[in-house]
Amino acid sequence: MLDDMGLSIGQVAERTGLSVHALRFYEKEGILARQVQRGPGGRRVYTQQDIDWLRMCIMLRMSGMPVPEIRRYTELVRQGDGNELQRLDILKEHQERVQQQMVQLQECMDLITFKVGKYQDYVNSIAAKAVGQ
Amino acid sequence: MLDDMGLSIGQVAERTGLSVHALRFYEKEGILARQVQRGPGGRRVYTQQDIDWLRMCIMLRMSGMPVPEIRRYTELVRQGDGNELQRLDILKEHQERVQQQMVQLQECMDLITFKVGKYQDYVNSIAAKAVGQ
DNA sequence: GCTTGACCTAGAGTCGGCTCTACTTCGTAG
DNA sequence: CTACGAAGTAGAGCCGACTCTAGGTCAAGC
Numbered sequence: 001m002l003d004d005m006g007l008s009i010g011q012v013a014e015r016t017g018l019s020v021h022a023l024r025f026y027e028k029e030g031i032l033a034r035q036v037q038r039g040p041g042g043r044r045v046y047t048q049q050d051i052d053w054l055r056m057c058i059m060l061r062m063s064g065m066p067v068p069e070i071r072r073y074t075e076l077v078r079q080g081d082g083n084e085l086q087r088l089d090i091l092k093e094h095q096e097r098v099q100q101q102m103v104q105l106q107e108c109m110d111l112i113t114f115k116v117g118k119y120q121d122y123v124n125s126i127a128a129k130a131v132g133q
Numbered sequence: 134m135l136d137d138m139g140l141s142i143g144q145v146a147e148r149t150g151l152s153v154h155a156l157r158f159y160e161k162e163g164i165l166a167r168q169v170q171r172g173p174g175g176r177r178v179y180t181q182q183d184i185d186w187l188r189m190c191i192m193l194r195m196s197g198m199p200v201p202e203i204r205r206y207t208e209l210v211r212q213g214d215g216n217e218l219q220r221l222d223i224l225k226e227h228q229e230r231v232q233q234q235m236v237q238l239q240e241c242m243d244l245i246t247f248k249v250g251k252y253q254d255y256v257n258s259i260a261a262k263a264v265g266q
Numbered sequence: 267g268c269t270t271g272a273c274c275t276a277g278a279g280t281c282g283g284c285t286c287t288a289c290t291t292c293g294t295a296g
Numbered sequence: 297c298t299a300c301g302a303a304g305t306a307g308a309g310c311c312g313a314c315t316c317t318a319g320g321t322c323a324a325g326c
Binding site: 088094 | 189192193195196217218220221224225227228231232234235237238239240241242244245246248249252253255256259
């Protein structure tokens with residue numbers, strides 16, 4: 001289809017799990033590190049680097065980083081060397097939030113597991129009675 | 134203000150961290166296990182049990198259970214004994230999802246931590262050079 | 267008797283993150 | 297030469313979970 005290092009939007013969608021719509025949306029939102037190249041007919045041509053970048057963005061999104069903050073980070077990367085401290089700040093802050101999220105989630109998990117245990121015991125006891133009859 | 138076992142919506146908001154708006158919204162959405170009692174002037178009067186239930190709902194929400202599913206669970210509880218197996222199913226399913234979420238979040242965390250490490254090293258090396266000059 | 271503040275209802279508005287629509291343009295296959 | 301499929305653009309629409317507005321009641325305090 002395309003040069004073996006150039007991928008169409010559809011192929012990128014397949015490989016990343018994002019929808020074609022989402023890919024265009026992300027681009028419009030400025031969260032692609034490099035301007036996506038265009039092939040004949042104005043079609044987007046993605047490189048492996050674009051995919052790698054997208055995969056990281058997906059991780060950031062999955063862990064709850066809002067699009068505008070991903071954009072800020074992306075812009076720093078686009079600007080090139082010299083702002084590593086700012087990038088580090090964004091990442092560290094996010095890391096902190098993710099850490100908190102995990103703690104919270106663990107608390108929820110503990111409660112849910114406790115309740116599941118209680119119901120399981122109860123359901124088992126009912127089943128045992130039924131068998132005993 | 135109120136009888137020492139009856140709490141106003143404002144007090145419940147304080148104790149749970151939910152907004153007054155959210156409390157009314159939750160009630161309208163049917164995720165309160167028992168009909169909230171009303172005091173003089175049609176004001177809501179919450180009991181400690183209502184608060185306990187709300188705290189669990191908050192845990193379920195925090196861990197990503199959608200409101201409609203909390204409602205389903207609530208309805209089962211409201212119906213009383215006999216449907217414990219269905220309640221258990223809902224909780225187990227949710228437990229599974231939370232488990233997956235935690236795994237995903239950990240993956241994200243690993244990547245972020247890796248990147249933070251890289252940037253930290255880089256930033257340190259720059260700082261070292263500056264001192265060395 | 268007037269203001270304040272906490273509460274009430276019904277329903278509109280907001281926000282984030284996509285998702286979808288409408289319409290166009292290509293390149294290839296039948 | 298027509299149809300199809302995959303792409304393009306601009307912009308509207310949707311969904312979930314609140315959040316806020318408008319307009320009203322009521323009790324307490326000045």
